[in-house]
Amino acid sequence: MLCERTSRRIDGTRYLIHSTRCSVLWTLYPVLCTQYSVRFAALLFLLAIGLTAHSAAAQDLLPGEFGDITLDRPLVEPTRIPTIRELRQLAARPEIEPVLLLRLHGGGENHAVPVWSPDGRRLAFLHSNVDANSSKLLLFRSLADADPVLLTGEAGWYDSMFRWGVESQTGFVFVRVESATKHSRLMFSADGEKVQPLDGEPGVYGFPALFERTDGIWRLLFERDGNLLHRAWNSSGDVEPPLAIGRGSAPRWHRDGRQMLLLRERTRAGRLAAIDLAIHDLRTGAESLLETPRAGTLRAPVWSPDGNLVAFHVRDTGDNRPWRIDLASIDIRAAARTIADDVVVNPDFTSEGPAWSPDGRQLWFFSNQRREQAFYPAMAYDLVSGSQHVVRYHTKLTTPADLAMNPHTATPEVAFVAYGTGETRDLYVMLLNHF
Amino acid sequence: MIDVACGFCETQFRLDDAWGGKRARCPKCQSVVSIPAAALTTTGIEAKQRADRREGTRGNQGNEGKRAAVKSAAIASVAPPAEPLAPPSLHLLESSADISAPPVTSPPVSSSPLPKNWKTRLADRRLQLAAGGALVLLVVVGVVVAMNSGTPESVPVAMQDPSRPTGGLDEVEEPEANPSAASPAAKPVVEPVNVPAEAAPEKPPSEIASDLPVTPEMERVAVPTKPAPRKKPASGPQGLSGLSSDYSDFHCCRIQFAHGVTIPHAATIIEVDGWRLPIDDVPQLFESPAPVLFLPRGQHAVRFRVGDRPITVEIRDDFTATYEAARNFFDLNGKVQKAALIERGGRATDVHGAPLLLNFQGAGYAQDGQWSAAERKFRRAIRVNPTFSPAHLNLAHCLVELGRPEEAAREWTLAAAFNVGNVFGLEAAIHAFRERLGDTPTPPLPLAFSARVYVSPEPRSVEDERIASILQAISKYAVKDEERAKLRNNLAVHFSESGRPQLALEHFRGALAALKTAGPERFEIATKILGHMSDTCRYAGYEEADEYAAMQQFVLP
Numbered sequence: 001m002l003c004e005r006t007s008r009r010i011d012g013t014r015y016l017i018h019s020t021r022c023s024v025l026w027t028l029y030p031v032l033c034t035q036y037s038v039r040f041a042a043l044l045f046l047l048a049i050g051l052t053a054h055s056a057a058a059q060d061l062l063p064g065e066f067g068d069i070t071l072d073r074p075l076v077e078p079t080r081i082p083t084i085r086e087l088r089q090l091a092a093r094p095e096i097e098p099v100l101l102l103r104l105h106g107g108g109e110n111h112a113v114p115v116w117s118p119d120g121r122r123l124a125f126l127h128s129n130v131d132a133n134s135s136k137l138l139l140f141r142s143l144a145d146a147d148p149v150l151l152t153g154e155a156g157w158y159d160s161m162f163r164w165g166v167e168s169q170t171g172f173v174f175v176r177v178e179s180a181t182k183h184s185r186l187m188f189s190a191d192g193e194k195v196q197p198l199d200g201e202p203g204v205y206g207f208p209a210l211f212e213r214t215d216g217i218w219r220l221l222f223e224r225d226g227n228l229l230h231r232a233w234n235s236s237g238d239v240e241p242p243l244a245i246g247r248g249s250a251p252r253w254h255r256d257g258r259q260m261l262l263l264r265e266r267t268r269a270g271r272l273a274a275i276d277l278a279i280h281d282l283r284t285g286a287e288s289l290l291e292t293p294r295a296g297t298l299r300a301p302v303w304s305p306d307g308n309l310v311a312f313h314v315r316d317t318g319d320n321r322p323w324r325i326d327l328a329s330i331d332i333r334a335a336a337r338t339i340a341d342d343v344v345v346n347p348d349f350t351s352e353g354p355a356w357s358p359d360g361r362q363l364w365f366f367s368n369q370r371r372e373q374a375f376y377p378a379m380a381y382d383l384v385s386g387s388q389h390v391v392r393y394h395t396k397l398t399t400p401a402d403l404a405m406n407p408h409t410a411t412p413e414v415a416f417v418a419y420g421t422g423e424t425r426d427l428y429v430m431l432l433n434h435f
Numbered sequence: 436m437i438d439v440a441c442g443f444c445e446t447q448f449r450l451d452d453a454w455g456g457k458r459a460r461c462p463k464c465q466s467v468v469s470i471p472a473a474a475l476t477t478t479g480i481e482a483k484q485r486a487d488r489r490e491g492t493r494g495n496q497g498n499e500g501k502r503a504a505v506k507s508a509a510i511a512s513v514a515p516p517a518e519p520l521a522p523p524s525l526h527l528l529e530s531s532a533d534i535s536a537p538p539v540t541s542p543p544v545s546s547s548p549l550p551k552n553w554k555t556r557l558a559d560r561r562l563q564l565a566a567g568g569a570l571v572l573l574v575v576v577g578v579v580v581a582m583n584s585g586t587p588e589s590v591p592v593a594m595q596d597p598s599r600p601t602g603g604l605d606e607v608e609e610p611e612a613n614p615s616a617a618s619p620a621a622k623p624v625v626e627p628v629n630v631p632a633e634a635a636p637e638k639p640p641s642e643i644a645s646d647l648p649v650t651p652e653m654e655r656v657a658v659p660t661k662p663a664p665r666k667k668p669a670s671g672p673q674g675l676s677g678l679s680s681d682y683s684d685f686h687c688c689r690i691q692f693a694h695g696v697t698i699p700h701a702a703t704i705i706e707v708d709g710w711r712l713p714i715d716d717v718p719q720l721f722e723s724p725a726p727v728l729f730l731p732r733g734q735h736a737v738r739f740r741v742g743d744r745p746i747t748v749e750i751r752d753d754f755t756a757t758y759e760a761a762r763n764f765f766d767l768n769g770k771v772q773k774a775a776l777i778e779r780g781g782r783a784t785d786v787h788g789a790p791l792l793l794n795f796q797g798a799g800y801a802q803d804g805q806w807s808a809a810e811r812k813f814r815r816a817i818r819v820n821p822t823f824s825p826a827h828l829n830l831a832h833c834l835v836e837l838g839r840p841e842e843a844a845r846e847w848t849l850a851a852a853f854n855v856g857n858v859f860g861l862e863a864a865i866h867a868f869r870e871r872l873g874d875t876p877t878p879p880l881p882l883a884f885s886a887r888v889y890v891s892p893e894p895r896s897v898e899d900e901r902i903a904s905i906l907q908a909i910s911k912y913a914v915k916d917e918e919r920a921k922l923r924n925n926l927a928v929h930f931s932e933s934g935r936p937q938l939a940l941e942h943f944r945g946a947l948a949a950l951k952t953a954g955p956e957r958f959e960i961a962t963k964i965l966g967h968m969s970d971t972c973r974y975a976g977y978e979e980a981d982e983y984a985a986m987q988q989f990v991l992p
Contacts, residue, residue: 044571064928064967066921072914081909081922084902084929091901099905102912119700121911143911144919167701214699215744258742283742410904431908434901 060085072146076101076420076428077394090433096380096412098393099431104415105138105148106426113349113402114415114427117164120408122192123148123415124162124172125427126349137162137174141192151195156180159187161207161351166253168212173198173220175205186222198231200224207351209260211253219282221251221260228262230282245280250300250351254307258283261301261310277301277310277328290328291335299345300353304360305407309383311354311363313345325354325363327383339381340388342368346401355405357412357435364414366400374398378414380435393430396420400428411435441468682761683779687789688725690761691820694754694858695727696746698822702739707855709736713880714852722886725788725820729754731856755860758825761791771799777982781989784947784961785968790816790823797829800978806836808978811937818889824850824859831868840875848878891937893930902929903942916953917960920946924964931967936975943968961990 059067062084069081082090082099090099104123105111114125121143128135137159138148151159151174158177165171170192177184184205186198203224211219217239220231228245232238245251245262252261264278264287275298277290292298293314301312310328315321322342328334344366346352355364361384366376370390375398378391397418406413412432417425437450444464455472680686698705700721705712705728717739720726728737732753736745765772776796780787787793797812810833816826827850834843851865895903903926910922927942946964950957965987972980 044568044575062925062928062932064931064970065925069913069918069921069925070915071909071912071918073912084925084932087902087905088898088929091898091905100909104912144914144916146914169700212701213743214701214739215746217744257740406908409908411901411908413908429912431905433905434897 059083071102074103076103076397093433096389096391096435097433098391099411099433101394101397101428101430103420104140104427104429106420106424107422108424110425111138111417111427112346112425113160113162113352114404114417115162115164115352116404116406116408116415118166118407119169120406120413122164124164125415125417126160126162134158134179135160160349163209163351165210165212165218167214167255167257168210171210171212171218173208173210175208186220188218188220190218207250209251209253211257213257219253219257221245221253221262223249223251226265243282248278252301252303254279254303256307259307261303263298263301264289277312279330288330288332290330290332292326292328293336299350302353302356304356305358306360309360311339311356313343313353322368325365325381327363339363339383340365340367340379344368344376344401344403349402352402352404355403355414356407357405358407358409359435362435364403364405364412366403366416374419376400378403378416378430380412391432397428399425401425437470439468439470441466682764682792684783684787684789684792687761687787687791690754690757690791691725691727691729691789694750694752694757695729695822696737696748698726698728699739704739704741706738706745707735710855712852712855713882714849715881715883716885719884719886720821723818723821725790726822727820728822728853728855729824729858731858754858758791758859762795765795767795767798771795771802773799777985778989780982781986784950784965784990785983785986786944786948786951787815787819790820790826793819794823794826794829797826797833801829801833805978806833809833810837811977811979814889818886821849821884821886821889822853824854824861824865827853828861828864828868835871840872844872844875845878845882847872848880848882849884852882890941891935893935893938895935895938899930899933899935899938902926910949916949916951917956920949920953920957920960920964922946923949924960924967927967927971931971936971936977939971940968943971955992958990958992962987965990 059080060083061067065084067083071081075081077098078100087099090097105125109127109129112126112128114123116123123140123143125138125148126135127138134155135158136153137151139151140148156179158179160175160177162174163172165173171188171190172192173186173188175184176187176197182204183202186200186205186208187195188198188210189195198220201224206223207221209221211221213219215234217232217234222229222231226247226249228248228251230243230245232240246264247267248262248264250261250263254260258281260280260282262278262280264276265272266274266276277292277298278287279290280287290310292312293316296314296316299313301310303310308330310330312326312328313323314326315323323345324338325340325343326336327339328336340363356362357364357380362380362382364378364380367379368376370377370379372395375395378393378400380389380391381387382389397420400416400418403414403416406415411434412430414430414432415427416430417427420426420428437452437455439448439450440446441448441461441464444461444466446461446463448468450470454470456470458467458469460466461468698717698720700718702717702721705714705717707728707730714720730737730748730750732750734747734749737748738745762768765775773796776792776799779792780796783792793812793816797809797816800806800809800812810830813826813830813833816823817830827846831843831846831850834840834846847865847868850861854861854865906922906926910919913919913922923942923946927939927946929939930936930942931939943964947961950961950964953960965983969980969983969987972978972983
């Protein structure tokens, strides 16, 4: 009896398993059978319609609005262009938030120091190739170009210290150094296309600053062997003899084409004692020193858009001291003040300084103080209110540097370099909803 | 004895002849088995098989054969079983009513097992299904892509209630907001001009093809209509397929640059032959697409910045004569040739690089007493080139008609300021207008110039400025001009949807400008944008609605 019962139980289990398997198979059988393919196709079609409707609803376009617009560039965040309704919401938010983050250029090599043109429609930046022992300048002659133009492909040359011409629609200048011999020379372009070397005495050139006048005369400030010099020429040749301005560095033209900002070295007993920040009038030769910290290293002073303030990087003497941003007024009675501590500064390229907003109300930078591991949010210091805004963006971008603000825009348009998904620093542009 | 095999599980049975012709249920798989008649004995089976082989058929044909075997007779040529199965193992079915099992073609859902070759069947059917499913997916994807391509042409741009005021321009001329209110007497009738294709050089150049849309259509009451089917103009001897290229926008741009000097963006002053123009905020002039300062014939020393040297500019021709010829061409002293102006505007997709045509269009509206429309045209002309004195003076006349003498005073002052050396020949007209204004105070010099005034007087909120800035910034990065145009169109839609038609039109024109260098898609997109502009004007009660509808005719590859 027991064997019979056991046998019956085993048979029952097998039967149950078999029944279950058959149930599943018979359930799928109508779908898998050819003569039911019409039903299956209908299901697919309905699914596609549902997805389409969902997609259209997700974009929520206004009548007449185009959707699915593509820039033909990799978008980091979000992955599509915001709609008008979404932009309306973003524009109304009180906090400064990213609207669009895109990767402008990258892949293969490290990039650095993006520099906006004065009209905000062109962008120059560096890429370095350690193996080839060179750094090259890349140029977006138009931001609509799919790829930038390589100014020159010659190996064994370092191109750096790129500057757009002040008040110029096309001109630019930069320094070229032969890596083998360390010979350097200044390179100039008037039309933005053809690049030619500027004749000059042999020496170590640096920090060129170009200004274009409305009468066709070009003015150039530059450093050679630690001395500041000035040249002026037009299509016919030099219009003035070269002018020596004294020992100094990092000159910057004022928009009036007369005044310049520069770092003036102060020596004592033939040795460098201090570095001062000075404003020099080219026409009169008058010079005034701005109030700056008595000790420390200054670099990359930048005029405010209205020309009344100067921002610069400074750090105290000593090893591994953090960089900060100080603000000085052209009113020499006003003292300089620190507006940001422990900011990110590119140690390899010293030509670019703090980033001003176009209205001169804010200074933008990356701060070491607010970083979260390798992610550094962008910071904006408001000169009027004294408040700091923290702008967070896609956290996959790490170790950013060289923040540059478009000087001709009503909403923030920030170019910077950072590590993304690859192993090199790529060039990114981030658009924000407001200042 | 009858030998029978179950068609599904192939279990063999040997039954008594009394079972012949009946149906029973297999005890193993519960399938219904038809028991053949007693005549079909083993011997009979073998004979039948030999006959089948002769006919080329097989007694056992796989799946289909097994099914047939169930229906007719399950016959297996097998050796007799060692011992016959007991009849009770095969459950006899008394009648068809006892067959509770579903037909063989629809196997039972419950515990009946699949046939042994179900895997093969399944594999075959999966293959067939995969092929059919792939085809269906292709069709579905094609439908999805078609549904998502662009926006429906028939959907108009949404607007608020057109009875709401649109920003003040039409407040005074309420009747003009509704074109149907125009009196029949004032309604112009413009007749097409039929002229031979080749005209003698001394005759006024008026080569307008006869197959242009009949111009009275453009004067009808503005009701939403679909644009007439486009037809290509007949080919002709020159330029624009049989249409005159004289005074096209390109021609007007050449005239402009031949008679003036471009104001550089770094300019802070404008000084001609030692005389400084009384204009403040000169950099504002550079916000315009074509800031060209017209100069009279001769050599001039022009300076643009304090401290900079003057540059020498030589003008070879007298602009007054050139301008007068253009006026005669479009018959400004008689009846303005609106059709010719609209056609040229259409060829330029309403993106003008010179102010002449817009100024003449405004004169056409002014001639008909449509002062608001005329004002918009003159402002657009100034927007293109703010130094064009005729547009300033014409705008001044409009503003007087609209009851705004203070603004008119400002415009005639600007007209006088830019009429350097009486280059436009307007000295007498400006003087006459000054007398017409009477006691209206003249604004103090230097005059502050604002480009924004000539774009639109409509209010802009902080959010509007942000949205405009963001979209214009994004559009800079579009590699394709078509995508850039779409972004500018969307910006225009934002203003149109929120009741700012003039700002919308400004940005629609920005979209059209982006399409100038776009690929083959530009024609379709331009047609859509012109449709949006027409709808925007229609909702706002602007007379230009029919213009934009007509311009779609000229957007041709």
